[in-house]
Amino acid sequence: MQPLDRFSGHANLYAQYRIDYPADLYDFVLSFATDRQTAWDCATGNGQVAGALADFFAQVEATDISETQLILAIKKPNVTYQISTAEQSPFADNTFDLITVAQALHWFDVAAFHQEVRRVAKPGAVIAEWGYGLVQLGADLDPIMLDFYRNRIGPYWDPQRAYIDDAYATLPFPFADPQRAEFTARRTWSLERFLNYLRTWSAVRQYIHENEEDPIIGLGEELAPTWGDDEREVNFPVFLRVGRV
Template sequence: MQPLDRFSGHADLYAQYRIDYPADLYEFILKYCPDRQHAWDCATGNGQVAGALAELFDQVDATDISETQLILAVKKPNIRYQTSLAEQTPFTDNSFDLITVGQAIHWFDVNAFHEEVRRVAKPNAVIAEWGYGLVKLGTGLDEIMLDFYRNRIGPYWDPQRTHIDNRYAGLAFPFANVQYATFTARRTWSLERFLNYLRTWSAVRQYIHENEEDPVIGLGEELKPVWGDGEREVTFPVFLRLGVVS
């Protein structure tokens, strides 16, 4: 299966405007991960997860199919970036104490990836996969956002997006001691900052490609009367599944 790269073409936007993840997500994962020598962040994108793991593990390997993304990724001395498929990596057997995938498992050949996880994981290593759903803006704005998401750009989402909406319920997770948890990422953003985040969405990029116009401009005009000129809190519902590679 040919891997899908939906992000190299706007890697600069992705590096600037994608969200990072709340501290309590990492705290939850670490409860199940007593050994913290070596972690692998798969589909690392701009390195946001790799950067967090670098503060917690001795060594972090981070991979992505997008060389452009890796060039722009956060740099730390104990992070090693490599271009690699998720399903076929250069790592030796029994290498990692923790393997993470943030907002990306839905792009993979999931069964093949999990086979690779079993190969490169140490005994009793932890595998953590998570994503985040549609942003919440508050009364008067959520209705506009939902219409934009479902109707204006809805036809431009890849079919894999349904796995995010379903919180990965339809994707296999054949590991032991499975745990599920939810978190909330809270950010305080201006409208301009929020609109630039939306421009990182793969469906928005596809809409622009096919129609040669930016749908986010019109959305911004709809949101502005309620949003106002200042900043407001935006929240992202984060969902996690975690298991032990036995």
């Protein structure tokens, strides 16, 4: 199966405007990873997670199918980037103490990826998979946002988006000692910053491609009277599952 690449075409936007993840998420994952020699961040995108893990692991390997994203990725001396699918990596057996995948598992052949995890993980290694759902703006703006998400661009999401909506509850996780946790990524953004984040959504890019117009312009006009000129708190609900190989 040919892997889906929904992000190379707007890698610059992605690098500038996608969110990173809260410190308490990393603290939770690292509480399981007592051995910290090598980590693999799969589908690393612009290297947000790889860069964070580099502060805790001697060596971080980070892979993605998008060469464009990797060119723009965060550079650290102990992070090595290379092009690879999730399901067939270039790594030797029993290499990693921790394997992570953030906001990307739903694009994979999940069974094949988990088989690869078992091959490259050290015995007892930690596997952590997470993602984040629809942004929360507050009771005054959430109805507008939900209507945009479901109705305006809803038909332009890939079917895999449903796995995000159910927080990976229907995707298999065949690992020992499974645990789930929830976090919130809190940001304070201007409306312009928020709208540029929305332009990284794969469904928005597909809408623009098919209709030759930017749906974010109209949404911004709807949000502006309430949002105003000030920055506003923007919350992203993050879900995580972790286990041992």
